[in-house]
Amino acid sequence: MAEFTIIEKYFTELGSDHKETLLSVGDDAAVVEVPEGFELAISVDTMTEGIHFMKGLSPELLAHKLLTVNLSDMAAMGAKPRWATLAMGLDAHDEEWLERFSTTLHKTAKAYGVQIIGGDTTEGPLVLTLTIMGLLPIGMRMTRCGAKVGDKVYCSGVVGDAGLALTKLLGEQALDDELFAQVLPALHMPAPQVTLGQRLLGQVNSCIDISDGLIGDCEHIANRSNVSINIELRNIPLSPAYRNYIEQGGFMRYAVAGGDDYQLLFTISEEKAAVLETISKDLDVSLTEIGSVVARDDELVRLFDDGKPTTMKLKSFQHFS
């Protein structure tokens, strides 16, 4: 099938339909209007077969995850997701695959208010690059740079399940079927904290999404804010399944350095932290205090176990490492 036909058939009207979209797929460029009072947040993420996902992953899971990793970046900024462009390499994928992929992409994008306004399909290895754009009220963005000494460090939801599920898929660890079934959805169908991100605007001093692992992302905040961060391991929020795994002699490492959690990690002053209870209730999402921001010293992040410094050495998951 010709490239033009593929774009016309599968990628022309995906996701929401915004009135600020003046021109969508089908011309040399899309054209959008950024409403008065807003700035534009822009982020790009790529997923490559064999690197970020395994060969043969279903097109539904792939479409869902591609949007999730990008939506999570919007969440971390507090931006309202709005538009996206998609570039994809298609190595011998048939029409059924394209139909399934684009159907899920459409549904998921629509659920989060995203319109796909540009696409480029090319022959080649299965590489998917999505550039997402979102709206931010002027001057309100959350960044990694604003953490202040004395801030409390919070984490949304639970972490570790996705990393744990991945170890089984990679054959690194045997997990019993029940546990695996409990943690797998976190890896395959993560739910980015888009609404939470927007609610945190104007409240927090810094924010990041947990995609490289909790400690690695703490390091990003500490580094960019020129502070250090103390984390109490016992306060890290875990799912009942993960707790059960720990009680049976499992490892904490997937919770602190697993990656793919797509939760928000943020720092907030003690005075403002009271607002989190309301937000937590409104959105039905747990917000757990896991540490505090201290003056910069020679370690970006220090781990504590029940108040005592631990020497547990953990490296954040990094591509290329």
Place this chain on the structure above:
Amino acid sequence: MAEFTIIEKYFTELGSDHKETLLSVGDDAAVVEVPEGFELAISVDTMTEGIHFMKGLSPELLAHKLLTVNLSDMAAMGAKPRWATLAMGLDAHDEEWLERFSTTLHKTAKAYGVQIIGGDTTEGPLVLTLTIMGLLPIGMRMTRCGAKVGDKVYCSGVVGDAGLALTKLLGEQALDDELFAQVLPALHMPAPQVTLGQRLLGQVNSCIDISDGLIGDCEHIANRSNVSINIELRNIPLSPAYRNYIEQGGFMRYAVAGGDDYQLLFTISEEKAAVLETISKDLDVSLTEIGSVVARDDELVRLFDDGKPTTMKLKSFQHFS
């Protein structure tokens, strides 16, 4: 080298530095301000090793071309290029390669007023995806949809050299060394018509950049504008080198269906066409009348040879075809 290090070292401050860029590379997203009175044009293009360029192409040529294909889309819309995000797969490319690639990307982006505000580098095959954003005065965009019966069809610069050079590189055709040296720069160092695009705003009825081949791109305009287009083959602007090649028994096909020309093809009313002389002089770029827009019939594009219909059959270059 870790992904973070690569981004920090090679991709943090590339291209121009705009005051409307509120946050650049280094956070979960970049943040920009679209100035009052402007809309945002967005386009995405991917280049894949082995598909869009040959293995071993120098990082300088690659960086230049990646920007060109995207800048050419901005030119076709009449937009002023402003920002871009870059996603790249890096299959065992060393620091020297990264240094050379990013140096040219920086210089070329700066020359065209583009700032790279977001990046994602991943392990994997050499696939480069650039999403470009540009500013358009509100309501002024040029599209493929506005061609009107009676419009004259124009083409900027010359076409065919890039396609001709490619045939030699692909081993499809022998070219003598002198000819090859004359046409190769069109393939390797194309100059997108960014300034011309902005000058045509408000004058033309439709516009597209010639990336799929002149006839294929005429078809895009005809299709989206619901018209047909007549093209006079003898009026198609050729370089002296290409004319020489034709006189020695060469083929017209690379000029009409070669692709990679990155010239602008546009339609304009007879009354307005007078303005083109001034624009041509100001910018020192030739603008050649090559045909006319007629009522839609059963062929999107008809070719004429010295006024007589020709049955020359040409297929536009298409990936996947």
